[in-house]
Amino acid sequence: MKNILIIGATGQIGSELTMRLRKEYPQGTVVAGYIKGAEPKGELLESGPAEEVDITNTDQIAGAIDKYKIDTIYNLAALLSAVAEARPQLAWKIGVGGLFNCLEISREKGCALFTPSSIGSFGTDTPKYNTPQDTLQRPSTIYGVTKVTGEMLSDYYARRFGVDTRSVRFPGLISYVAPPGGGTTDYAVDIYYSAVKGETFECPLEPGTFMDMMYMPDALRAAIEIMEADPSKLIHRNSFNIASMSFDPQILYNKIKEYVPDFKMTYKLDPLRQAIADSWPDKLDDTCAREEWGWKPEYDLDAMTRDMLEHLRKKLLAPATT
Ligand code: SER
Numbered sequence: 001m002k003n004i005l006i007i008g009a010t011g012q013i014g015s016e017l018t019m020r021l022r023k024e025y026p027q028g029t030v031v032a033g034y035i036k037g038a039e040p041k042g043e044l045l046e047s048g049p050a051e052e053v054d055i056t057n058t059d060q061i062a063g064a065i066d067k068y069k070i071d072t073i074y075n076l077a078a079l080l081s082a083v084a085e086a087r088p089q090l091a092w093k094i095g096v097g098g099l100f101n102c103l104e105i106s107r108e109k110g111c112a113l114f115t116p117s118s119i120g121s122f123g124t125d126t127p128k129y130n131t132p133q134d135t136l137q138r139p140s141t142i143y144g145v146t147k148v149t150g151e152m153l154s155d156y157y158a159r160r161f162g163v164d165t166r167s168v169r170f171p172g173l174i175s176y177v178a179p180p181g182g183g184t185t186d187y188a189v190d191i192y193y194s195a196v197k198g199e200t201f202e203c204p205l206e207p208g209t210f211m212d213m214m215y216m217p218d219a220l221r222a223a224i225e226i227m228e229a230d231p232s233k234l235i236h237r238n239s240f241n242i243a244s245m246s247f248d249p250q251i252l253y254n255k256i257k258e259y260v261p262d263f264k265m266t267y268k269l270d271p272l273r274q275a276i277a278d279s280w281p282d283k284l285d286d287t288c289a290r291e292e293w294g295w296k297p298e299y300d301l302d303a304m305t306r307d308m309l310e311h312l313r314k315k316l317l318a319p320a321t322t
Contacts, residue, residue, distance in 0.1 A: 002021075003030075005051075006032055008077040011178065013170075015040075019043065030048050051063075056097060062105055073113045075115040078094060078116075099150050103157045103163060107163050111164075112163075112227060113166075117150060118143070121148045121169060122281050123279055129283055133288040150167075155237055168240045171185070171243060171244070173214055175189065184273045191249075193316070195309065197316060201266070203268065205277055208248050212284050222289075240289040240295070243283065244297030246282060255305050256309070
């Protein structure tokens with residue numbers, strides 16, 4: 001039986017992962033950990049327990065673990081890349097201080113721990129195309145610095161203390177449920193909202209800016225499958241490259257235009273986001289994840305685009321009920 005604590009359960013990934021885990025482990029308890037001001041609502045609140053768990057507060061983490069006999073923690077607390085540049089001290093406090101709290105508590109209480117890393121853990125010196133699993137990681141953003149530190153700390157705790165730490169390097173995540181906030185890859189979500197609302201999209205990145213992206217259902221499956229993987233097959237732990245599609249703004253726009261022929265896009269450069277995107281790889285090689293735990297994405301750009309447009313039309317254009 002799995003009893004799971006999600007830290008950051010009301011965020012971009014957490015709000016969907018919590019629901020997915022509750023379906024996946026109906027015999028277990030999946031606790032939605034939230035911070036003040038970001039309380040769970042609706043289905044997320046009604047479908048299972050929720051606790052205030054601020055990742056910087058060890059008493060709150062330990063209290064939830066004892067109360068619900070937690071065996072697995074999903075640590076999803078983070079500031080995304082662009083917003084982290086505005087608040088680097090807070091990004092470190094949450095990304096590294098918070099992770100350290102989770103690692104220590106996992107060591108004491110015998111929990112397994114998932115902490116996502118990112119394409120942002122790479123830097124300009126990293127090979128850009130087919131970026132290998134094991135390669136140079138010297139990120140130029142504070143977001144990336146916290147992610148590389150997190151990968152190394154997590155591997156250290158696995159090696160030194162036998163804590164079952166595992167993770168993946170997520171690409172930009174695209175979903176119609178909770179919007180991202182302050183990321184460099186956010187444009188690839190925002191563009192769908194503009195297309196469905198009939199607005200012209202102002203793209204903050206230049207044409208030719210390639211990055212890995214992934215549809216949320218694949219990302220959720222990756223987060224569950226890595227924690228279910230047979231540990232004897234894992235050569236790596238923190239963190240696996242995973243990939244499903246790589247595109248630039250123009251390719252994404254052209255794909256959406258196939259389904260929304262009147263859709264218009266203009267370019268309005270955001271220099272901060274452009275500099276961050278330029279420092280990240282164009283496309284990761286995820287061979288190790290495929291070989292060590294059977295990773296395989298299901299959605300390509302076309303399948304994702306059809307699904308996004310269908311769901312966003314329902315969400316944004318459904319007639320109001322009174
Ligand atoms: N989506 C994240 C960001 O743009 C990268 O992992 O910050």
